Each structure stands twice: as C-alpha cells, then as structure tokens.
Amino acid sequence: MILAARLTPDSRSLGSRLLSPLRRASSLLPLAAAALCATPAQATTRSFVTTHESRVLAPGRSELAPWTTLRVGRSRYYSRLEGQLQLEHGLTRGLELSLFWNFETETQDVVADSLTRQVSRVTRSELSGAAAELKYQLTSPTVDALGSALQLRATLGPNHSALWARLIVDRQLGGWLFAANVGARLDLVPRRNASGAELATAFVLEPTLAAAYQLAAGASIGLELRAPLGLSGDEKSSTLFGGPVARVSDDRWWAALGVQPQLLAFSGDSDGSRLDLNGHERLELRLLAGFLL
Numbered sequence: 001m002i003l004a005a006r007l008t009p010d011s012r013s014l015g016s017r018l019l020s021p022l023r024r025a026s027s028l029l030p031l032a033a034a035a036l037c038a039t040p041a042q043a044t045t046r047s048f049v050t051t052h053e054s055r056v057l058a059p060g061r062s063e064l065a066p067w068t069t070l071r072v073g074r075s076r077y078y079s080r081l082e083g084q085l086q087l088e089h090g091l092t093r094g095l096e097l098s099l100f101w102n103f104e105t106e107t108q109d110v111v112a113d114s115l116t117r118q119v120s121r122v123t124r125s126e127l128s129g130a131a132a133e134l135k136y137q138l139t140s141p142t143v144d145a146l147g148s149a150l151q152l153r154a155t156l157g158p159n160h161s162a163l164w165a166r167l168i169v170d171r172q173l174g175g176w177l178f179a180a181n182v183g184a185r186l187d188l189v190p191r192r193n194a195s196g197a198e199l200a201t202a203f204v205l206e207p208t209l210a211a212a213y214q215l216a217a218g219a220s221i222g223l224e225l226r227a228p229l230g231l232s233g234d235e236k237s238s239t240l241f242g243g244p245v246a247r248v249s250d251d252r253w254w255a256a257l258g259v260q261p262q263l264l265a266f267s268g269d270s271d272g273s274r275l276d277l278n279g280h281e282r283l284e285l286r287l288l289a290g291f292l293l
Helices: 009-038
Strands: 062-072 078-092 095-113 118-139 147-156 161-173 176-193 196-216 219-226 229-232 238-249 253-267 283-292
Touching: 095 147, 196 238, 219 253
Parallel strands: none
Antiparallel strands: 062 078, 062 283, 078 095, 095 118, 118 147, 147 161, 161 176, 176 196, 196 219, 196 229, 219 238, 238 253, 253 283
C-alpha cells in the first residue's frame, strides 16, 4: 500500500515563509563577493622622507618604492646622487619584508699631489650594495593609542656594509601626524694597510622627529628633524639636519619630497663654520615614491 501525503494551502504558505529569508540571503552572496573584490587596495603612504611610520603592507600585498637622494656641499666640491630601489611585501599580519638595491654616483675634489696641493675632480659610480629588512608592527596608530614598529636591516656591499635597528612610534591626532624614530647603525668598512686587511667599524645613533598636517585628501606638508650622532670610528661627529617635507598620494601610489639643510654641528665642525663639512653635506634632498603592485 502506498501512502501519499497531501500538502494543504496552509502548509505551502508556511514553507514559503520559512524559505524566503534563505532565498534572499543567497541572492545577496554574489553582490557581497563583488563588493569585496572591488574594495581598493591601499598603499603604505609615507608622509616623511627620513622618519618612518609604523604602518605595514597587508599580507600578500607588494609595493615598489624608488628612492632618489642628492647630497651636495662639503669643504671642497662634493656631490653624491644615490638611487635605491625597494621592493616591499606583506608576509603575515603586521610583518613586512623589504629588499633593496643601492646605486650611487659620487663626484668630489681630492688632493692629487701632496706636494703641490693640486686638486683634481674625481667621479665614481657603482652598485654600492643590497639590503634586506624586516619590519614588525607592534601596535596600530588607528586602533591603539600609539602606533609602534621595529625595523631590522642588513646591508652588504663591496666597500661598505651595515647593520640597522630602528624603533618607530607615531600618533594621529585629527589632521596631524606625529612620528619619532630612534635608529642605531653599525658600519663595517674593509680596509687594507701595510699590515694587511682590517675591518673598520663605526657606530651611529640617529634620532628623528617629524610632524605633518593633512591639507586635503591625498596631500600633506610637514617638518622633519634628524640628528646623526657618530659615537665611534670615522663617523665621530654630531650634526642636526632639518627642513620641510610634502606628500601627495592616491589609493595605489604616493610620493614625498623633503629638503634637509644641515642646521648645526654639535661636534666636528669645520674651520670658520658652525657646520661639519668634512664628514657631512651642507644640503640633502630626497624624493620617495611608492606604487602598489
């Protein structure tokens, strides 16, 4: 015997009422997926050229950032043009890896003859080194009261190598962004003398302080101060640099330009000048840019 169940009109209407919310939810799934895919990716915009901020790239995101730095003015004619290509990639949440390739061209007047003191102008160009850097965000400036991060960098080159460590803090207050860094650098320079080869070292402590004001969406102006303090080796001098910085940006790119003249030499100043023009330059200009890949 076969039993057949017959649905009444009331049972059909009850089933329709139960299934209706499920149908509406399933119809919204494609729209939600499209909205997620259409969300624009954000580049790690930098508002300063020597002071770093705590933000890092999201996991899986990559950014290409070319740096151009011009340093001019010493006791004799001196200019150095540095090019740096940085490739950044977000590894995991809060952790970012960067690779650097460094190039430089240096022109300066040197004493060619110690007896006649004749000066000759010499130019050299080279691939000065490559570097790897890890940056870990400890706290977020948008979620926590204070943003913070730690950077570790190793640079290897034929004539100069270095180890860097930097602590970063920043804070957003309305339209103002404040940032401070404390960096420590150990320079390693191979040298050859009469007794053979040796490795000369120098230790530099470099605090920075910066502030920027957001003018409009995608634009800001600010001021940076940087004080490289040479504590040992050939870099044993203390100076203060500072000047204006401006930034423009969009969702997928940004650019920042900073001008930093040497303001004062705390130690190692040149004869007849309040500046150190033996180990540092009179003026530094730096242009940074970033492009989300």
